[in-house]
Amino acid sequence: MRVVSGIQPTGDLHLGNLLGAILRWVRMQDEAQCLFFLADLHALTVDVDPGQLAKSVREMAAALIASGIDPAKSILFRQSAIPAHAELAWILQGTARMGWLNRMTQWKDKAGKNKEGASVGLFTYPVLQAADILLYQATHVPVGEDQKQHIELTRDIAIKFNTDFDVELFVPPEPFIGGGTAARVMSLRDGGAKMSKTDPSDMSRINLIDDDDMIAQKIRKAKTDPEPLPDDPALLEGRPEAKNLVGIYGAVTGDSVEQVLARFADQGFGSFKPALAEALIALLKPIRSRLDELRSDTAELDRILADGAARASALGAPTLASAYTAVGLGR
Template identity: 60%
Template sequence: MTEAAFTPRVFSGIQPSGGLTLGNYLGALKRFVDMQNAGTHECIYCMVDLHAITVWQDPAKLTAATREAAAFFIASGIDPERSILFNQSQVSGHAQLGWLFSCVARMGWMGRMTQWKDKAGKNSENASLGLFAYPALMAADILLYHATHVPVGEDQKQHLELTRDIAAKFNHDFGVDFFPITEPVIEGPATRVMSLRDGTKKMSKSDPSDMSRINMGDDADTIAQKFRKARTDPEALPSDYAGLKERPEARNLVDIFAALSGRSTDDVMSEVGGMGWGQFKPMLADLAVDKLSPITGEMNRLMADPAEIDRILGRGAERADAIAAPILARTKEIMGFVASR
């Protein structure tokens, strides 16, 4: 049995857990904006606040972080009229489909998730059930909109593979072709931005060293200082990107430069090959300040009017629910639930 053809649609989101960094911008937001501006897909973007509570959140901080993340989306270039922007908890279909998918997914699938092993560690007995099961909710986030494409970082690719497994099992179990087999979109430089202190580790707000990351709220002087003190090696930059293979810190800075400038790494290397760090780092700092300062300024302006942010999110939730409700209703019908009202 074949259902309707799938509309080209993008879904992605970020957790509103505070501490937004350059990694969030280059690894997610800049790519979201590019997909919106390409105009080839309907774009749905979301603050996944239900995912945030898999670990305990201070309620006031969660409220602030959700609005901050929304401001980050808009300041980075997401147009709430051209894309759909909302917070996950305002569309009840996410939680409902998440439960349905938790009954489709298998325990073994969840237990193999690398992020579960990393986050729960040896303390898994005290981790929340939500932390273990949240890949089923992530699948629901995507498939509730019949999303055909999801921009993801390498660290989320395993969860998207699980989403594909859940869609395939549902379709097989019920003899339908209802859920799409969503494709990951992993492309471009700096899809995974690394620490400025250790090029083998991802840039993270949880790193104890503030010098390891560029925070979205950093001022121009702080950005320049962090890049100036970023760990590198004594060698000059090579003339081709392949020469950076065994130089993780150097490769990370080149990737950041390429991503911020919207250029390929090969194009960048043709310009900076042979350059020393004393020349390259100030160039990178100036570029970062030029690109990030307007975003920070616009975020601050938006955060001064939380009622306007809430209005935008509310309108986005209405638009999201208009897509989600019929898909959820059809899912329930396929599974045999009685629609009594």
């Protein structure tokens, strides 16, 4: 089993990233061979600050390692360090079809009403994403609900390429369900919206770099309702902010929603919020401390990423060579 996943190096990691993906990646390391990459080529599909991009790559690498990604267990690398990603993506653009890409819901969402003004890269980035996966013969890809369509597209591309060129080169990947349950973390200001680094309000999210006082302040000011917590999870329906905070507490402590409610039933948020803040501080304090150490040693971060790139490149080179041969390009 080989797992591949990437994350764009844009902005600071927040609690939603940590509970929704990163800690699941950490657990995956003991279940499969894992390749994790900083998707800096994908970052070019929208306006980018060139001076900030390299810094953001290092920052994201530091955050992943601080959160528990072990470069000795997994392969951690910068996407652009391996030209094979872009080369294979171009070959696969001859296989992918306009109709497939037109149906991608994320393209519709991100381009909005300004499709003519969106970059070509934003339209075709699912093909690069397919190359990211197929280059390494990944058998599984961890995905959330919003990414299942991309795995289906990757499978379609793999199968069509194999059929068109009468080869058995690419492995159609499966969604990876290991690594435990990923929490769906919502905004602290709106229980109906995902926690996001693009939200203009910093109070809507807990950043990994927030200090203890800031974490406590953000939880104290998080939107709630006046009702006490129930003893039945079904009674949280229709109470999105309460449901979100209970879910965060459970994800941080490892308790089920039922266990959280059994502990706090009939109590108000005046009692629950301090307990939640305490649990968050206990989780994030060592991560923040390790992050500070890594940030101060850019040479070590660069070494880790270079080592990961060398290992990933060795894994991907045979696949790229075979793809060139299959389409009739001499190498």
